[in-house]
Ligand SMILES: CC(C)(COP(=O)(O)OP(=O)(O)OC[C@H]1O[C@@H](n2cnc3c(N)ncnc32)[C@H](O)[C@@H]1OP(=O)(O)O)[C@@H](O)C(=O)NCCC(=O)NCCS
């Protein structure tokens with residue numbers, strides 16, 4: 001039986017294709033197909049794009065971004081509807097106290113038992129150590145919901161907040177290519193982090 005999370009209509013248990021992870025200060029769930037632009041909006045501001053360098057068509061314009069990131073999620077159309085195409089291995093982070101979107105974490109498969117993690121917080125949720133919870137949730141999604149053994153992450157060494165957040169989430173420094181090509185073609189120096197579990201698992205919501 002599903003348990004509802006506070007009044008925001010967020011289920012606490014997984015069902016097929018829809019995963020839920022909780023951390024001390026965040027509730028994270030699979031985004032729906034209606035939430036793709038919200039997931040992009042949360043990392044479309046200038047500060048995040050200086051790190052993430054997305055393709056121009058994925059960066060949400062400022063007026064739409066403001067509207068999306070300030071509106072409560074968890075209710076309304078597509079609240080917990082169909083998983084978004086390409087978003088099945090992502091989590092939308094929600095601040096359970098306010099019902100506001102707080103960030104997103106994504107997993108990109110590299111092989112059957114290995115994936116690459118990426119993520120970002122909404123501007124107003126940065127600077128309070130929530131990145132560690134966000135990345136720990138991504139790790140849990142991979143290793144305890146999707147049966148993935150190894151999770152890797154690339155980070156620009158100068159991005160101290162991200163390096164610290166990965167480390168606090170349980171990642172350790174790992175070997176990897178020294179350069180990373182970002183979606184808009186920028187090439188940046190990269191440090192690598194990884195976590196390997198001896199006991200990957202599927203959750204009850206997996207087909
Ligand atoms: C990366 C990100 C998720 C980290 O978020 P966060 O947890 O809010 O980060 P914080 O500002 O709380 O910083 C985390 C840690 O780094 C430290 N830190 C942050 N900036 C620092 C700096 N310039 N110099 C030294 N230490 C710094 C903080 O003091 C904190 O230290 P702690 O681990 O001892 O508590 C967030 O900054 C973000 O979304 N950035 C934009 C997108 C991005 O960079 N994504 C990651 C790409 S790899």
Ligand SMILES: [Zn+2]
Pocket residue numbers: 014015018019020145203204205206
């Ligand atoms: Zn699950």
